Amino acid sequence: MKLAQTILAVLGLTTALISCETEYNNVGTQMLDNDLIGFEKYTATQINAATYLADDVNTRDYTINSLGHHNDAVFGTQTQHLVAQVGLSKTQSLSSIGDNPVIDSVYLHIPFKADALTKANARVVGSGTFDLKVYENGYTLSTSNPANNFSTQYYFSDLKNQIDQNIASTVLNNSTNTQQNTQFKFNTDPIKLYQYDANGQLVKDENNNPKVKETKSAGIWLDLDKNHFQNKFFANNKYKTLINEALFKEYFKGLYLQVNNPTSDALAQFDLTEGSLVFVYKQDKSDKSGKERKELVFTLGRDFGTDGNKNNISVALIENQHSGLLTTALAQANNPLIFLKGNQPTYSKISLFGTDGDNNGKPDELDAIIANNWMINQAVLTLTIDTQTSIANAPNRLFLYDFKNNKVLEDYALDQSTNPLKENYNGILNSGTKKYQFRITNYLKSLIExxxxxxxxxxxxxxxxxxxLFNVTKNNKKLPLTASEMPFGTVLYGPNHTDVDKKMKLEIYYTKK
Structure with a gap:
């Protein structure tokens, strides 16, 4: 059998998304091969890797959204905007509103996403500012495409121009607090809401301090133009005609959060389903004895649970300006470095065991392994970060999958570990070695057996x-959705790199039969 010249591919990444100067976390410090002493070991010699830039991706209904701006010397700049429908809660409706409603305030609250792996309270990168403008959206968002037999309607990351052409209001976040608009800045402190009486007067405690009614999670907090919403919904009793969700969303198409003029890095991640748009208003009491203070809570995001309580479309609008370094790297054949990034992701195709010289349908190196009739105990794929090129803000984990069939590996599917999730499958950054490892034992056994x-x-x-889940691109390629939702990336040692110790390794631990 003919074996091609050895090509080793290195692919690795990760770090936490929790500050403007993120450091490696302490998760993943245990090497997967530490407990394999006593077994025989074989290191595969024939591995190829090629990296590609995906086309614009579908950004509808992300499970995790980003907002803000990030400038990366390696990958270039990205600015992420958002357009989102709001919906009626199942426990509240416009029909519950009494007579003569008058809005006291309107606010938008979207909590930051906490990081399950690092235990960070918020995924916020950078401390810069930008001009955040919130508008009423005038562009209709739909779940199905009538022009294509009512198939699923996809919206891609390049939709911003169409949204810009359908703005339906003046700027709504017109607070005198400029940190909510022209000098918007992410604040990671919890948000305190103070208590007001039915007349809108601040309630004081026994020490004459404002009485805290509720403390909300840190996140985006914006006071919106109450006059706009008063006229939109309550003038001429318009709210009484919006008797169902469809009529409501046709009349009010949601909010558009537009990022402008960033001073430096400032980007945060959040789960829209945790957010809300709230009207605080007064209405006549049912016995006409005076006014009472009420809240009307609108939902954000799409809840994919069985109750379907939240069914609101959102679309991430992403502007990328790729760096010359990234463009050159992707165009260069046999580049010694591999560049992986998110949002409009790059992806790497890893081909194991080289060529099929005898045309029997299997790579020659795999044929040799099969012929040895080994009992496979474990297979570990090890990947290493190139810390000389890129390190900051890299993701905490990588995702390795079945490239041919666009599905998860059996090792992923069978892994029931929860702390951290999928620990046996792994792909977690080792904070000491700057390596990632995947157990792909079941995958290798399926190739052999x-x-x-x-x-x-x-x-x-x-x-x-x-x-x-897998996402689609404009040219109908499927990629893991988790890559599209990740705003950052990193650089890895490639197959032609001269550092043999840091190249990708597939190590097979076995027992001779």
Missing amino acids: KDSTNFDLGLVVANEISNS
């Missing part, structure tokens, strides 16, 4: 390892 021909693996950055 089940005559599988899935010799190609895909590798992307991961935002949430629990998210195993």
Whole structure:
């Protein structure tokens, strides 16, 4: 059998998304091969890797959204905006509003996403400012596409121009507090809401301090123009005609959060389903004896649970300006470095065991392994970060998948570990060695024992390892959704790198029969 010249591919990443100068976390310090002493070990010699830039991705209904701006010397700049429908809560409706409603205030609150792996309270990168403008959206968002037999309607990351052309209001976040608009800045402190009486007067405690009614999670907090919403919904009793969700969303198409003029890095991640748009208003009491203070809470995001309580479309609008370094790297054949990034992701195709010189349908190196008739105890794929090129803000985990069939590996599917999630499958950054490791034992056994021909693996950055859904691009390629939702990336040692110790390694631990 003929074996091609050895090509080793290195692909690795990760770090936490929790500050403007993120350091490696302490998760993943245990090497997967530490407990394999006593077994025989074989290191594969034939591995190829090629990296590609995806087309614009579908950004509808992300499970995790980002907002803000980030400038990366390696990958370039990105600015992320958001357009989002708001919906009626199942426990509240416009029909519950009494007579003569008058809005006291309107606010938008979207909590930051906490990081399950690092235990950080908020995923916020950078301390810069930008001009945040919130508008009423005038562009209709739909779940199905009537022009294509009512198939699923996708919205792609390049939709911003169409949204800009359909703005339906003046700027709504017109607070005198400029940190809510022209000098918007992410604040990671919890948000305190103070108590007011029915007349809108601040309630004091026994020490004459404002009485805290509720403390909300840190996140985006914006006071919006109450006069706009008073006229939109309550003038001429318009709210009484919006008797169902469809009529409501046709009349009010949601909010558009537009990022402008960033001074420096400032980007945050959040789960829209945790957010809300709230009207605080007064209405006549039912016995006409005076006014009473009420709240009307509108939902954000899409809840994919069985109750379907939240069914609101959102679309991430992403502006990327790729760096010359990234463009050159992707165009260069056999580049010694591999560049992986999120949002409009790059992805790497890893081909194991080299060429099939005898044309029997299996790579020659795999044929040799099969012929040895080993009992496979464990297979570990090890990947290393190139810390000389890129390190800050890299994702905490990578996602390795079946490239041919666009699905998770059996090792992922069978892993029931929860703390951290999918720990056996792994792909977590080792904070000491700057390496990632994946257990792909079941995958390798399927190649050997089940005559599988899935010799190609895909590798992307991961935002949430629990998210195993696949997304689509404009040219109909499928990629893991978690890569699209991750705003950052990193650089890895490639197959032609001269540092042999840091190249990708597939190590097979076995027992001779």
